[in-house]
Amino acid sequence: MTGSITTDVGRPASATAAPLLEVEHLTMRFGGLTAIDNLSFTARQNEITALIGPNGAGKTTVFNCLTGFYRPTAGALTLHTATGAHKLERMDGFRIARAGVGRTFQNIRLFPSLSVLENLLIAQHNRLMAASAFSVAGLFGLPSYRKVESEALDLAANWLRRIDLLDHADRLASELPYGHQRRLEIARAMCTRPAVLCLDEPAAGLNPRESLELNNLLLSIRDQDQVGLMLIEHDMSVVMAISDHVVVLDYGRKIADDRPEAVRNDPNVIRAYLGEEEDEALPDAVAADLGIDRGTH
Ligand SMILES: Nc1ncnc2c1ncn2[C@@H]1O[C@H](COP(=O)(O)OP(=O)(O)OP(=O)(O)O)[C@@H](O)[C@H]1O
Numbered sequence: 001m002t003g004s005i006t007t008d009v010g011r012p013a014s015a016t017a018a019p020l021l022e023v024e025h026l027t028m029r030f031g032g033l034t035a036i037d038n039l040s041f042t043a044r045q046n047e048i049t050a051l052i053g054p055n056g057a058g059k060t061t062v063f064n065c066l067t068g069f070y071r072p073t074a075g076a077l078t079l080h081t082a083t084g085a086h087k088l089e090r091m092d093g094f095r096i097a098r099a100g101v102g103r104t105f106q107n108i109r110l111f112p113s114l115s116v117l118e119n120l121l122i123a124q125h126n127r128l129m130a131a132s133a134f135s136v137a138g139l140f141g142l143p144s145y146r147k148v149e150s151e152a153l154d155l156a157a158n159w160l161r162r163i164d165l166l167d168h169a170d171r172l173a174s175e176l177p178y179g180h181q182r183r184l185e186i187a188r189a190m191c192t193r194p195a196v197l198c199l200d201e202p203a204a205g206l207n208p209r210e211s212l213e214l215n216n217l218l219l220s221i222r223d224q225d226q227v228g229l230m231l232i233e234h235d236m237s238v239v240m241a242i243s244d245h246v247v248v249l250d251y252g253r254k255i256a257d258d259r260p261e262a263v264r265n266d267p268n269v270i271r272a273y274l275g276e277e278e279d280e281a282l283p284d285a286v287a288a289d290l291g292i293d294r295g296t297h
Contacts, residue, residue, distance in 0.1 A: 054272060
């Protein structure tokens, strides 16, 4: 083993930024299978927290608990926002979204037969309906509705500019190239005004140029939008390039929780993530991604 060992499992990566999302003793069982086993970590404001691990480690299950798709078997999930501390484990998906948890999925879930602009407006549907007082009269008569409607259009236009799709606003979402659809899905999630945005494999299927554009978009969201990002990602080059903090799962248990440069040299992570006892057995490309120096063998 040539990589240095620096990870202190369980130590938070940063104690400076305010806690945004606290996961405490999260457990999720499906019958006899424990998919998440007593998992605790903290994601912080204005940071990108990556959740990584081998296939079946439990990453998507964590997202499903955070977004109300699953009700956890045990544990507490607390989102801290300007409106207070929200106990997510007691809430359904609709209330969790309103509390400030946004999400994208492994498989793109845009409305394919709506335009690019309509996809960004429909994401703001709940806010628009609330401003209409849920009445037809409100849709046509209330000044508060017109104000929110104008803000919704401004927000959509702003995101179209940021993802460089303003010229494509009237095209059907399904007509866009795959990489554009990925960016649109992130913009759509941002139009729900989340406090934390959970991204499930956003780089999957992207070519290197699109992947670089995605990195820049996610960094700009972190730095400009008062949003914390949680990222499930198999592409280690993306994880290492943009994450502030990495949590590693293996068989539902946390095996590392630290800065990316520490995690990538952790022998437990290498062993679990790659399923190999020795780094000599790793494919060269994987070892390079993990930053393992093989020159001295
Ligand atoms: N609804 C469910 N019912 C039964 N078992 C489930 C369910 N959802 C997930 N699991 C199991 O929980 C474990 C964790 O699955 P999960 O999809 O969270 O892993 P993952 O780390 O996201 O994997 P991948 O990287 O392949 O997407 C797996 O063994 C999976 O089969």
